Amino acid sequence: xxxxxxxxxxxxxxxxxxxxxxxxxxxxxxxxxxxxxxxxxxxxxxxxxxxxxxxxxxxxxxxxxxxxxxxxxxxxxxxxxxxxxxxxxxxxxxxxxxxxxxxxxxxxxxxxxxx
Amino acid sequence: xxxxxxxxxxxxxxxxxxxxxxxxxxxxxxxxxxxxxxxxxxxxxxxxxxxxxxxxxxxxxxxxxxxxxxxxxxxxxxxxxxxxxxxxxxxxxxxxxxxxxxxxxxxxxxxxxxx
DNA sequence: TCAATATATGAATAACTGTTCATATATTAA
DNA sequence: TTAATATATGAACAGTTATTCATATATTGA
Numbered sequence: 001x002x003x004x005x006x007x008x009x010x011x012x013x014x015x016x017x018x019x020x021x022x023x024x025x026x027x028x029x030x031x032x033x034x035x036x037x038x039x040x041x042x043x044x045x046x047x048x049x050x051x052x053x054x055x056x057x058x059x060x061x062x063x064x065x066x067x068x069x070x071x072x073x074x075x076x077x078x079x080x081x082x083x084x085x086x087x088x089x090x091x092x093x094x095x096x097x098x099x100x101x102x103x104x105x106x107x108x109x110x111x112x113x114x115x
Numbered sequence: 116x117x118x119x120x121x122x123x124x125x126x127x128x129x130x131x132x133x134x135x136x137x138x139x140x141x142x143x144x145x146x147x148x149x150x151x152x153x154x155x156x157x158x159x160x161x162x163x164x165x166x167x168x169x170x171x172x173x174x175x176x177x178x179x180x181x182x183x184x185x186x187x188x189x190x191x192x193x194x195x196x197x198x199x200x201x202x203x204x205x206x207x208x209x210x211x212x213x214x215x216x217x218x219x220x221x222x223x224x225x226x227x228x229x230x
Numbered sequence: 231t232c233a234a235t236a237t238a239t240g241a242a243t244a245a246c247t248g249t250t251c252a253t254a255t256a257t258t259a260a
Numbered sequence: 261t262t263a264a265t266a267t268a269t270g271a272a273c274a275g276t277t278a279t280t281c282a283t284a285t286a287t288t289g290a
Contacts, residue, residue, distance in 0.1 A: 012166030016176040020161055023154070025228040030154045032222060037149035038248075039141045046135055051127030055267060061131040068249055070268055075248095080226070089257050089266050099225035103218055107147060110214035111195070113140040153278080170237060183279055185238055190278095204236050204287050 035079035036103075040064060041072045045095065045104060046115060048082060054090035150194035151218075155179060156187045160210065160219060161230060163197060169205035 021029075036042050040062065047053060047061040059069045073093060076082045081100055084093045095101055108115045135141075151157055155177065162168060162176040174184045188208060191197040196215055199208045210216055223230045 010172065013162075013168055013172035013176055015165040016162035016168065016172070019165065019230070020158060020176065021223075021228060021230055025226075026154045026157055026161070028226055029222050029228060030152050030157045032226060033148050033157070034152035034247095037145050037152045039138070039145045040248080042141055042145045042148070043135060046141070047128075047131035050130040050134065053128055053131065057125065057128035057131075061128055061135065065250075066267075067251075067269085071248075074268075086257090091267065097225070099221050103221050103225075106214050106218050106221070107144050108136075110212070110218075111140075111143055111147060113136060113144060115134070115136055155278085180280075181237075182239085182281080186278075189238075201287090206237060 032079050032081060035075050035081050038072075040068065041076055044069070044072060044076060044093075045081065045100070048093060048095050049101065049104070049115070052092045052094040054087075054092050056090070058093065147194050147196065150190050150196050153187075155183070156191055159184070159187060159191065159208075160196070160215070163208060163210050164216065164219065164230070167207045167209040169202075169207050171205070173208065 020026075036045060043062040044058055047058055053061065055066065055069060055073065058073070059066055062069065073082065073084075077084060077093075081096055082093050083096050084091050086092075105115070136144075151160060158177040159173055162173055168176065170181065170184060170188065173188070174181055177184065188197065188199070192199060192208075196211055197208050198211050199206050201207075220230070
């Protein structure tokens with residue numbers, strides 16, 4: 001295997017190789033996307049767009065069991081996509097920041113899906 | 116399990132349930148994120164930020180075998196994240212559109228990782 | 231048409247991931 | 261402190277996914 005396109009994209013290939021982020025950074029970004037790449041977890045994000053929710057209400061909004069949702073929330077939190085705070089007996093979850101909202105909206109625009 | 120927060124986020128829960136996209140749409144969005152949630156595939160996207168590349172140059176930029184990269188490209192193309200065109204013996208790949216670029220950049224900003 | 235180059239793909243195995251079940255921890259009220 | 265409520269978590273199984281290997285298809289030049 002070799003490629004004879006010496007001019008056009010050989011330059012792009014060179015730049016691409018030189019500017020590739022470090023493996024550790026690529027993995028961090030990939031892990032973030034992975035956390036929102038499962039329908040069950042993505043539904044949680046869609047639910048949290050409407051404001052802070054406790055686990056009970058998340059379960060109500062997205063369906064599934066409490067245990068499954070709790071596992072899903074743990075992954076989302078580990079990925080830095082949602083944050084949480086305690087209020088009495090409840091833990092309230094919300095989207096981590098505006099970047100998360102923006103990524104969700106871009107994806108939906110891209111796929112022509114209204115939210 | 117039940118929740119007694121009647122005022123504050125009970126409203127958000129109601130809105131969340133009412134505005135949840137259809138399962139089919141959630142799955143489509145999730146599938147897109149899944150396609151870019153593996154380091155090997157994400158590296159391909161980072162490489163393509165610098166311009167159109169043939170498979171040979173992609174392999175050069177991201178490493179791995181030709182076969183693995185080819186399988187990865189197929190998934191990315193099926194997800195609508197990259198597009199391709201033939202030029203003689205080569206197939207040139209590029210990012211599908213500006214949404215993809217924007218999502219990549221947002222994710223990197225969010226994670227404070229320079230690209 | 232034949233050989234060489236470039237890319238794609240089916241099948242199989244290995245690795246990963248999600249859910250469930252049972253149980254644990256934390257908070258509040260009595 | 262005890263009971264009730266809310267949330268979290270470990271282990272195990274089932275389902276999914278990625279890579280490899282071998283091979284197939286497509287294009288070009290001789």
